[in-house]
Amino acid sequence: MLAFSARPLALLAFLALLIAVVNAVHPVKVQGQDFVDTVTGKRVMIIGVDYQPGGQAGYKPQNGEDALTNGTVCLRDAALLQRLGVNTIRVYNVDPTLNHDDCASIFNAVGIYMIIDVNSPLGGESLNRAEPASSYNAGYLSRIFGVVENFKGYPNTLGFFAGNEVMNDVGSSKENPPYIRAIQRDLKNYIAAHSTRTIPVGYSAADVRPILEDTWAYMQCSLTGSISDPTRSDFFGLNSYSWCGADATYQTAGYNDLVTMFANTTLPIFFSEYGCNKPEGVARVFNEVAALYGKDMTGLSGGLVYEYSQEESDYGLVVINGNGTVTLKKDYDNLQGHYNLLDLALLSSTNPSQTTVTPPKCAASLISGSGFSQNFTIPSPPDGADDLIKNGIKDPVNGKLVQVKETNVPMKAYGSNGVEIKGLAIKILPDDQSNAPSNETTSPSGTAAPSPTASKKGAAVRTGTGAWGVFVAVLAAVVVLL
Known part of the structure; x- marks a missing residue:
């Protein structure tokens, strides 16, 4: 021996x-109005896409399926998203009892962060907008704490959304705001008790102008006058579709109004959804990208285009064919073209604030709308919640990074012109890099017949050289x- x-x-x-x-990408923290790399101290600007293949129908926990359970599918999509130039995806519906190691590790290896929604469309897995008190219970908290347990171990988990458009009109803005802050508090207290690092928690708001400014004011203020208030949002997402068509401008889309509205923000603000698909049937040109990442909007932290795959709502950048192959839409090409024109030096040279940020103290005077909640008495945790937070949920599934050995995509992909994309593979990034636009064009040149939908055998999968090498x-x- x-x-x-x-x-x-x-x-x-x-x-x-x-x-x-x-x-592994460096974890991200919130510092003032910016996301910041915890190792380099540089600002992280979100260049992203919303990712939910199959839409809500793709969330099938009864079959052990959600958007991040199939490593081969994630390999395919990560290769296309990496070439597109994104550094962040938002994933809406995940089952905390399933294993997401392969997908999370693949996205991590290509330098893409994940923002995870803790809710889902199924009963008992989200706050009831019409009657929030009825759904705020220990069973619901156990579910969302399970999402934390599942994703806290991945360094590319950028943050968690505690809610999405829970307030979508004046009527729903009366009772719901205190409950959103309660959920944020419970999530942050659970993270503090059971995670080795702080993970930001925030809210994704509807761009409903009568309540938008009040929603932001309500979510960013502090009950104590300091950023340590756990009920306060760490970041604020905005689902904005005001820039529509090739003729829209910074002014006509109201982007100038948003910049004015959020000028004094004490937390990061970004578009959690954007990319209007009007007029219908016309490829999106994405002229808003130049404005969103231009010098007039560096106070915001970027955005996430809605959405990666073509679903019933007709917002896709790609079409996922029935046999698992993918065809790019012209929307993908247009977005990639704008990403390639971004001034990355401008974005990286925007220095995050090094000073202590003091948010406004919560008060009714912050709210301008007559119908929006002025109640800052946050509901106490429901029965059983304190025990869950202190001792943890039962039998959590804890995700962890695994080695990514396969880099070649086994199924075929086609450009928007129908020409096959040869040699599609992920590139495992070295030295803790995050992904960025690389001035490439994914759709090949030339023309071809429409891409086939019949099942075809893809290229052989080989062992990659990155981490395994x-x-x-x-x-x-x-x-x-x-």
Whole structure:
């Protein structure tokens, strides 16, 4: 039997730790009105896409399926999203009892962060907008705490959405705001008790102008006058579709009004959905991208285009064919073209505030609308919640990064012109990088017949060189040292 000394064994343990975190993006924190890389201290601007293949119908927990359970599908989509130039996806519906390691690790390896919604469209898995008190219970909290447990271990989990458009008109803005803050408090207290790092929690708001400014004011204020108030949003998402068509401008879309409205924000604000599809039947030109990432809007933190795959609502960048192949839409090409024109130096040179941010103290005077809640008495946790927060939920499924060995996409993909995209694969990024536009064009040149929908055999899957290659190299070095 080969005997090992203590020194080589310690070296092995140290190298194993390095291998475990290789190619992991740096976690993100909130600092003032910015997202900030926790290692480099540089600002993180969201260049993203909303990701929910199959739409709400794709959420099938009864079949063990959600948007992040199929590693082969995620490999395909990560390759196309990486080439598009995004660094963030938003995922709406996930089952906390399922394993998401393959998909989360693939997106991590290509430098893409994830913002996860803790709710779903199924009964008991979201707040009841019409009667919030009836759905705010320990069973619901156990479900959303399960999402935290499932995703807290992935360094590319950027944050959690506690709610999406819970207030979508004046009527729904009367009773619901205190409950959203209660959910944020419970999520943040659970994260503080059971996560090794702080993970931001925020809210995604509807762009309903009669209540938008009040929603932001209500969510960003502090009951205590400091940022440590756990009921306060860490970030604020806005689902905005005001920029429609090629003739829209910064002024006609009301972007100038948003910049004025949010000028004094003390938390990050970004578009959690954007990309109007009017006029119907016409490819989106995405002229708003230049404005959103231009010098007039650097006070905001970017945005997420709605949405990756073509669903019934007709907002897709790609069409997922019945056999698993993918065809790009012209919308994808147009968006990629605008991403390639972004001034990344401008975005990275916008220095986050290094000073302590003091949010406004919550008061009725912050609310201008007569119908919006002025009640800042936040509901107490329901029976059983304190025990869940203190001791954790029962039998959580804790996600962790796994090695990404397969890089080639096994199913075919086609450009918007029908020409096959040859050699589609992910590129595992080194040195803790996040993804960024790379001035490439994904749709090949030329013309072809419409892409086929019959089942076809894809390219063979091979072992990638990124993290696995590093593992082999390090292991070889260890053998030499021993």
